[in-house]
Amino acid sequence: MLLITCPHCGPRAELEFSYGGEAHIARPIDPTGLDDEAWATFLYKRSNPKGVHAERWRHLHGCGRFFNVLRDTISDTIVTTYPAGQPRPALPSDGKENAR
Amino acid sequence: MQNYSAFSLFKQALGGHAGWQKQWRSPEPKAEYDVIIVGAGGHGLATAHYLAKEHGITNVAVVEKGWLGGGNTGRNTTIIRSNYLFDESAALYEHALKLWEGLSQDLNYNVMYSPRGVLMLAHNIHDVQSFKRHVHANRLNGIDNEWLSAEECKEFCPPLNIGAMRYPILGGALQRRGGTARHDAVAWGYARAADARGVDIIENCEVTGIRRGVNGAVEGVETSRGFIRAKKVGVSAAGHTSVIMDMAGVRLPLESYPLQALVSEPVKPAFPCVVMSNTIHAYISQSDKGEMVIGAGTDAYTSYSQRGALHIASHTLDAICELVPMFRRLRMLRNWGGIVDVTPDRSPIIAKTPVPGLYVNCGWGTGGFKATPGSGNVFAWTIARDEPHKINAPFTIERFRDGILIDEAAAAAVAH
Ligand SMILES: Cc1cc2nc3c(=O)[nH]c(=O)nc-3n(C[C@H](O)[C@H](O)[C@H](O)COP(=O)(O)OP(=O)(O)OC[C@H]3O[C@@H](n4cnc5c(N)ncnc54)[C@H](O)[C@@H]3O)c2cc1C
Ligand SMILES: [Zn+2]
Numbered sequence A: 001m002l003l004i005t006c007p008h009c010g011p012r013a014e015l016e017f018s019y020g021g022e023a024h025i026a027r028p029i030d031p032t033g034l035d036d037e038a039w040a041t042f043l044y045k046r047s048n049p050k051g052v053h054a055e056r057w058r059h060l061h062g063c064g065r066f067f068n069v070l071r072d073t074i075s076d077t078i079v080t081t082y083p084a085g086q087p088r089p090a091l092p093s094d095g096k097e098n099a100r
Numbered sequence B: 001m002q003n004y005s006a007f008s009l010f011k012q013a014l015g016g017h018a019g020w021q022k023q024w025r026s027p028e029p030k031a032e033y034d035v036i037i038v039g040a041g042g043h044g045l046a047t048a049h050y051l052a053k054e055h056g057i058t059n060v061a062v063v064e065k066g067w068l069g070g071g072n073t074g075r076n077t078t079i080i081r082s083n084y085l086f087d088e089s090a091a092l093y094e095h096a097l098k099l100w101e102g103l104s105q106d107l108n109y110n111v112m113y114s115p116r117g118v119l120m121l122a123h124n125i126h127d128v129q130s131f132k133r134h135v136h137a138n139r140l141n142g143i144d145n146e147w148l149s150a151e152e153c154k155e156f157c158p159p160l161n162i163g164a165m166r167y168p169i170l171g172g173a174l175q176r177r178g179g180t181a182r183h184d185a186v187a188w189g190y191a192r193a194a195d196a197r198g199v200d201i202i203e204n205c206e207v208t209g210i211r212r213g214v215n216g217a218v219e220g221v222e223t224s225r226g227f228i229r230a231k232k233v234g235v236s237a238a239g240h241t242s243v244i245m246d247m248a249g250v251r252l253p254l255e256s257y258p259l260q261a262l263v264s265e266p267v268k269p270a271f272p273c274v275v276m277s278n279t280i281h282a283y284i285s286q287s288d289k290g291e292m293v294i295g296a297g298t299d300a301y302t303s304y305s306q307r308g309a310l311h312i313a314s315h316t317l318d319a320i321c322e323l324v325p326m327f328r329r330l331r332m333l334r335n336w337g338g339i340v341d342v343t344p345d346r347s348p349i350i351a352k353t354p355v356p357g358l359y360v361n362c363g364w365g366t367g368g369f370k371a372t373p374g375s376g377n378v379f380a381w382t383i384a385r386d387e388p389h390k391i392n393a394p395f396t397i398e399r400f401r402d403g404i405l406i407d408e409a410a411a412a413a414v415a416h
Helices: A036-044 A094-099 B006-014 B042-055 B087-107 B125-140 B150-156 B183-196 B238-246 B310-323 B369-385
Strands: A003-006 A010-013 A018-022 A052-058 A066-072 A078-083 B035-038 B060-063 B118-122 B146-149 B171-175 B200-202 B207-212 B218-223 B226-229 B232-235 B255-264 B274-277 B282-286 B292-298 B332-342 B349-352 B358-362
Touching: A003 A078, B035 B042, B035 B218, B042 B060, B042 B183, B042 B358, B042 B369, B087 B183, B087 B369, B118 B125, B118 B150, B125 B146, B125 B171, B146 B150, B150 B171, B183 B200, B183 B369, B218 B232, B232 B238, B232 B369, B238 B255, B238 B332, B238 B358, B255 B310, B274 B310, B282 B310, B292 B310, B292 B332, B349 B369, B358 B369
Parallel strands: B035 B060, B035 B232, B060 B200, B118 B274, B232 B358
Antiparallel strands: A003 A010, A018 A052, A052 A066, A066 A078, B118 B171, B146 B171, B207 B218, B218 B226, B255 B292, B255 B332, B274 B282, B282 B292, B349 B358
């Protein structure tokens, strides 16, 4: 079971949370302006990385708020958590990974 | 290939069983193949088998990063059934079920297919209505599935508790031709049969890149054992499909989740069939070794860690203890996880991709073992002819763009 740090309440057991899928997928401002391919990408296509994943969690049995988590999907280690609405924090290794 | 029979067993016994050959070779990769299959799970090996057997394409390599059958094929709980709701799914899974019925003979390998019946329990009005709908839809498709009252469920599977509990058993849908098979034997049998027809199975060989030419078409795969050339590459990598397709710049509607299973200490034959309960999240059957094989739904979050959280497994056991009270004092022996690739509609993708020469067979999620023969069969067709078989034609990537989902998700939201 994960120990997840809610940015508002602090560290709590995973049982208090519900998982909300990949983060930073914003609903298009003008849906009717999109073609089918772009709409399908928004609805269904996911990065599903083997490595650091930005994802939404909700502190369901706590403050009830959504927030974001960076988690390594190889080890399930939580790298950091941050409030919803904030951009994804840069990681020290990010530059290296992109250069590869 | 050495033929397996009662006679060969007897003959080898006289020689102290020293005369058995290896079931498949361990060849070095050649520089070039007609087709490369990525992933030596049941689906990849079956694809190679049918490519060789039905399409005469024998210059084939199956490359596997670990050992063959070590992925979900060797981790699954082997439930086989074909009573899916929609016509497209019914055709696909029934194609597989028909192949299961003759598979041991086809492969000359005992896959221990055991049609002992799969009973899916209903616990509320919604279940009753939806299962009855399945029964009717299945009948129209010529697939056996019948409704049993709670008493009839108990008669078919005496260990069940049909008395008062939080989610009482109101009845169930039974597919008598459903059952189980021996997971390892399926991988080994396909490997042996494909190898005998000339297919190279290359273990400990991880695909690290997909090379494409100036026109965008596939030229081969980079691997931990060097570049291997091929104009056609079929990806059958289950939970790692996103990772491999990313190497070719293709993003799919997939997410990878851990799915757990557990087995008890072995006991004498005590459980006659497969019982599944979607509503309270548990299923159970007894292996021929005597262990109770137990599983449920996926873990909550995406992961490649091949293990899940204990609270998910113990939730499953809560349900098992309610359903089958006599197992309350049974001890659990082992618990493990596999990584399953899940699509939004819980139906697979068996299709060509936007990249010429690249084919994908994925999205089987929690329930692809049962489809192994059928999936390999139509995937081989798709690769050999560069067009889908009519059975897998609806299972495209484009269905998500075109809004033609095959939404089994709504029909059965649990592992099986
Ligand atoms: C716990 C559990 C229980 C399940 N229970 C059932 C059930 O009861 N009934 C049912 O029908 N289904 C069940 N399933 C689902 C079923 O196991 C899968 O759908 C099915 O086995 C997938 O087969 P496959 O051959 O596609 O995948 P796998 O057997 O996983 O094969 C994919 C292979 O690809 C290899 N690979 C990955 N990346 C690379 C790379 N870069 N290079 C080379 N090789 C690579 C992997 O090592 C692996 O061997 C269950 C799954 C799990 C995990
Ligand atoms: Zn909180």
